Amino acid sequence: MLLNYKQTGSGPNLILMHGLFGSLENLNVIAKTLSEHFTVYNVDLRNHGQSFHSDDMSYPHMAGDIKALLEHLNIDKAHVVGHSMGGKVAMQFASSFNHHVNKLVVLDIAPVTYPPRHDEIIVGLNKVSAHTNVLNRTQADEILSEHIEIPGVRQFLLKSLAKNAAGALSWRFNLPVIANAYSNIVANITSASPCQCDTLFIKGNNSDYILAEHREAIVKAFPKATAKVIHGVGHWLHAEKPAAVNKSILDFLQ
Template sequence: MLLNYSQTGQGPNVVLIHGLFGSLDNLNIIAKALSEHFTVTNVDLRNHGHSFHDDAMDYPTMANDILALMDHLGITDTHLVGHSMGGKVAMQVAMLAEQRVNRLVVLDISPVAYHARHEAIIHGLNAVSKSPQLNSRSEADKLMAQDIDEPGVRQFLLKSLTKNSESRFTWRFNLAVIAANYNKITSNINETHSCLCDTLFIKGNNSDYILPEHKSAILRCFPKAKAKVINGAGHWLHAEKPQAVNRSIIDFLQ
């Protein structure tokens, strides 16, 4: 099975990979900017967006999904840009097929294992899934607010709320599989060797996803890694500071 994707632009190839609970729409602001210089392939990861649902969800498996799509599209080599979980998928692609990755951009994530930090989100999402009398998105928002304080996070999640064939609200992402594989999602990438592709890690200065103690792991995996900090941005740096992030990506890839 192939991942759902969209393509825009002309020029050297760039593949964009979104994060957990997201979809390709989340990176459209990057896709639009890059499409002026590159052929941009924006993907929905498995169990997300309009891509297929499957019980397996680990980084080598998700990386092989990207490689299979590249094969299908005739993309022999490409730049990769990934945010959060998508950044880990991009790093895993580079580990599995370094010769097919020209340059790698990782948005606000390290190759390390993380402590669980989405329990409240998963609880709130499950509350919506288990509510049989849900009549509107605003009701879903109020229900999630019992677990998820940040309105911006709830609005991001609500982008994946849709109606099924029975006109009941349901999540487009595969919540059950994501929850079952959460330990794999928060784990480190499968480090097979030191990848020598040119790599840029972009961090939001208000985010705690890339920390000083991650430096040794980053340089062990990607010895040629460089870093860029976006001031005034958190984990959702591409949404909070799109011009600065897009400029940093384009400058690095060109």
């Protein structure tokens, strides 16, 4: 099965991948700018957005989805850009299929295993699913607010709440599989050897997803890696300062 994607722009090919609980819509602010210089394929990763659902949720599986999409599109090489979980998919793809990657851009994630940090989010999402009488996003937000304090995080999640075929509100992402496979999502990528592609890691300086202690793991997996720090932003750096993030990506790719 092929991933759902949105194609825009013209020029060299570029694959764009969102993070956990997101969809391709989350990266439209990046896709719009990059499509002025590249043919951008903004994708919904498996179990997210309008892409297929599967019980298999691991980085090798998700990297395989990207390879299948490239084969379907008759693309031999592309730039690869990913945020958060999508950044790990990008790293896994570059590590497994180095010869299909021109340059790699990773937004605020490192090639390491993280401790769980979405437990309360998953509890809140499950509570919304359990309420059969949720009629709108406002009601869903009230339920989520019991577990998720930050309004911006709730609003991000609620973008994936939509009417299903039966006319009821449900999550577009495959919550049961994501919850069951969560240990795979926080796990490190699998890499047999260092990836020699040119790589840029972009960090939000207020984020704790890339830390000084991760430097050794980054250099070991991606010896040609360089880093850029966007000041005044956290993990959602592309939403907080899109112009700075887009400029960093374009300067590196061009």
